[in-house]
Amino acid sequence: MKSSESSRKAESHQLADRIRKLREGKRLAEAEEAGTAALLQHPDDARLVAEHAETAVRSKNWGAAIKRFKLLGKLEKRTPGHDAAVLKLVAVYVALGQPGEAETLLGKALAGHGPSLLLRKAEAELAQQHAGRGFDAARWRTLAESPELPAAGDPVRIPVLSACVAGLRLAGHREEARDLLERHYHKDNPSWKELLKDGYARLVVFDNGHTRAEYLSKLFDPPTGDTVRSGRLAITFDVMEQTWNKEFFAYRPLSPGPTDFLAVRKRSKEDFHQDMRRADFLSFALPVAAGYQDVVALGQSLGAYSALYYASWVPGCRVLATAPRNPLHPRYAGRRYASYQLFTHEYEMPVNPGASPVIVYDPRNPEDGRYVEQSLAVAFPGALLLRYPHCGHSITRYLRDVGVLKTATLAFCDGGGFPAFDRSKRGTSPEFLRNLGKLCLRAGRLDRARALVLRALELGADPERSRELLVKIDTASAGIPST
Incomplete structure (x- = not known):
């Protein structure tokens, strides 16, 4: 009997591994078929159900994903896997733009299965994503004082504590957050570096299913293990090709230093932030920025356009916009993506006399040159326009070629100027x-x-x-x- 049970488990594990490999290889139709067939043989195997649910998520088959994660929650009802199943289902509801359903699910799960630190963390994080609610310190303070927390294992205790520190910082209670971190953080404990490899705590502060804003608060410096007090916030916007499952713009050059991030991300390449109003952005960006002495915003191409459209309205924010362009713009973009139907922003960037962005562009590029000089120069009368002729739309490639991309970005963020075009280096750039x-x-x-x-x-x-x-x-x- 034991041999038969072991054989079934081994077979189900092999089937689950095959489904995962098919999915990772982007063979989603085959992964779906393999999952359906495997569950006919092993209908109550939680691992198979989990893999089958993940396939539905990757395929954006949201109805199937919900059903499968609900089944997984029932199968894992009395096991440590229950919380993970609930959190996966919460993520699906958020992706569908149904945060109310996610909150209801968390409430039922907490009521039915007792206090779960990870579910309470998710509940606190979800609550602060509603525009207009603001950031509530009380939720994070209560969670940090939970009697279950000291006895929890590091895989639960450290993520919950780091979220509480970030949540208190968001709410403006920076000294309280610092005291909490110093009481619980021990740099000799390797679990901190294992669970927070880059030293950052992460919280989602906005998510409408298409655009997501992630707050990253640096807790400690990984090389030294020393705690960090950051006075700078970098608001970043991704280029068109970047999606929220990839590393965000400017993370690599800025993350080694004492910088916190507010990273505005996209779910898909076809999302151009037309779903997020400027008022939505300011509802979370203004209170986040209020806790920092220095705020910068950075972007390239679509990200540069977004930095100007959204972040230039954050008081005191220094904006670096490289080759700004929104591919959907019906007046200033090329024909490939331009659309009067899909572009919902103003055709001309609203005039913002209080902002003094640095705009780096190629005046010889037909799209960028016309957009900057006919529209953006009018919208931002205080802008510094840095012309990089014949460097094209991908000016960051030119800056990388001549070896100044990282140093120029860091210099700007540190309060220095962005370098002007150096003619002597032209011939060294492919x-x-x-x-x-x-x-x-x-x-x-x-x-x-x-x-x-x-x-x-x-x-x-x-x-x-x-x-x-x-x-x-x-x-x-x-x-x-x-x-």
Whole structure:
């Protein structure tokens, strides 16, 4: 009998692993079929149900995800896995824009299964995501004083404590948060670095299913283990290709220092922040920013547009906008994404005389140059316009090529100026050479275009872009019509 039970468990584990690997390989239809077949054999196996539910989430089959996570909660009713199942279902309701359902679920789970520190943490975090509610210190204070907390294991105690510290900081009780951290944090305990690898506590402060704002509060410096008191907040906005399951913009250069973040994220590449009103943003950004002496906002392309549209209205916020552009804009963007129907913001950026953003752009780029000089320069009369000719829309690639991307970003955040265009470094940037090559190709100067792109290839950065352009030049040289 025991041998038969062991055999069934081993088989179900193999099936669960296969479903997960299919899903990770983006073979979602096969993962769905494999999950359905596996559950016919093992209908009450919690691990299989969990994998099947995750497949539904990845496929955005929300109805199936809800049913499967509810089943998982019943199967895990008396086990440590119950809380995880509830939290997964909460995430689905939030993704669907149904925070009320998520709150109801948490309330029922807490009432039916006794005090759960992780569920209470989720309840406190969800409560502060409602616009207009503000950040309530009482919830986090009560959670931090829970009698169950000291006896909880590190995998529960540390995430709950770190959330309480971040929650108290959000509510403006920074000294109380510091005292709480100093009472419970021990840098000799390896669990802190294992569970908070970068030293940050994370809380979601806004989530409407399409746009999410994540607050990251730095608790300690991982290399030294010393606690950190941050006086700077960086508000970041992602480029179009970034989604909220990836590292957010500017995290890598800024996170080693004493910087907290308010990262505004997107669920999908097709989300252009048209779902979030400026009033929504300010409802959470203003109280967060109020706790900091220095506030900066950064973005590239769509992120730069969003930094100007949203964060420039935060008093005292210093904005660095690199190549600002919203691909949906029906007047200033290219044809690929531009849409009068989908673009809901004002066609002209609202005039903000109180802001003095630094706008870095290529005046020779047809879209960026026209947008900055005809619209943004009017909207921000106090703006500093830094022109980087022939560096293209991807100015950050040029800055990386010439070795100043990180230092320029850090210098701006530290209160210094952003560097002006340095003509002497042009020839060391493959991005600059490719942009000149494109101009020569359009002008019919094919030999010059080819020489520029070959030089870009020698320099090495982004060689696939150079090879793609070289094919176009060779095609033109051979007299073959472009498609």
